[in-house]
Amino acid sequence: MTTLDFQKYHGLGNDFILLDNRHSHDPLVTPEQAEQICDRNFGIGGDGVIFLLPGQDGTDYTMRIFNSDGSEPEMCGNGIRCLAQFAAQLNGQEDATYRIHTLAGVMTPQRQADGRVKVDMGEPRLLAGQIPTTLKPESEKVVDVPLTVGDRTWNVTTVSMGNPHCVVFVDDVAAISLAEIGPQFEHHPQFPQRINTEFIEVTQGNYVKMRVWERGAGATLACGTGACASVVAGVLTGHCDRSTTVELPGGNLEIEWSNQGSVYMTGPATFVFSGTLRL
Known part of the structure; x- marks a missing residue:
């Protein structure tokens, strides 16, 4: 033994x-x-x-x-x-x-x-081929693109922080049934290596609420790369500031996407x- x-x-x-x-x-x-x-x-x-x-x-x-x-x-x-x-x-x-x-x-x-x-955390990767996803040609960004999952169409933005993320902005993050919709995003054929999915509710420009379904782990109380990807997606779509607090079920992370390109994450x-x- x-x-x-x-x-x-x-x-x-x-x-x-x-x-x-x-x-x-x-x-x-x-x-x-x-x-x-x-x-x-x-x-x-x-x-x-x-x-x-x-x-x-x-x-x-x-x-x-x-x-x-x-x-x-x-x-x-x-x-x-x-x-x-x-x-x-x-x-x-x-x-x-x-x-x-x-x-x-x-x-x-x-x-x-x-x-x-x-x-x-380094610089985010934004091209479809870097995610990877087939939602757009490999050399294009996927920003606020419609994707049908389950019985509805969602607008999604994809970001890689070295691992793949699909970010979805919603009105009420608490209303999302993660156990039901999370696996459908994770295994969607548009994501050949599967995907982590973040659902984001914007409270104000520098504060958002997030719930996550992680590839290979399911619903978790927090996801650091997901918080980073969500702020990047929020900046790209005009939902949030470059320095934003991300509230997760387990607590808060401070995320900054610097003008020089790197994303910084601070937390316990x-x-x-x-x-x-x-x-």
Whole structure:
């Protein structure tokens, strides 16, 4: 029997099991084992398992993540904040900045004095071929484009923050039946690699409410890359400011799409407990 020490963290209720994988470039558990570990009845419970691996190409560390269904996303915004807190705790550092290699590119989280983590998420990718989606030709943006899902037509804007997002602005986000409509967006044939879907209610120009259906994880309390994508979509469609607070079921994130192009996300990452896995 193999034993592994772990720590559990959450970013606004989006919860993860963190494993110290710095001694190997290969994840310590398989996707199938990650699915079992994330089971909320028969495992630890979580939205994913995150691995802190050795850095690549001059970065400090590499991040990989297996979702609760065993799939592997390009990266995770709430997860990378948790990873930064985890790395700082392992290194005994109060304030730290790391360059993290992910499947979506290099991200730079900075642990701040107030305990929150600010992440340079890089520039959004807006062309249809970068999402990917077949809603428009590969070289065109998908902004406020009609898409029929279920029994109605929605206006959608697609954004990649290294992983794919479909942003939908609605009048009342609480009225959306995520469990019903979320899977239909995720598996829509216009999104060949599936899609994360954010439903956004604009309260005012610098404040929005968001609910999310995540690809591979379902309804979650927060999605960091989704919050970033939603503000980018809000700017593109004239719904919100470049600096906007995004209210999620688990709490708030501060998102800024700078004039220089990068998107910055600031929010908490909270230690929950530690333990030992027996596999």
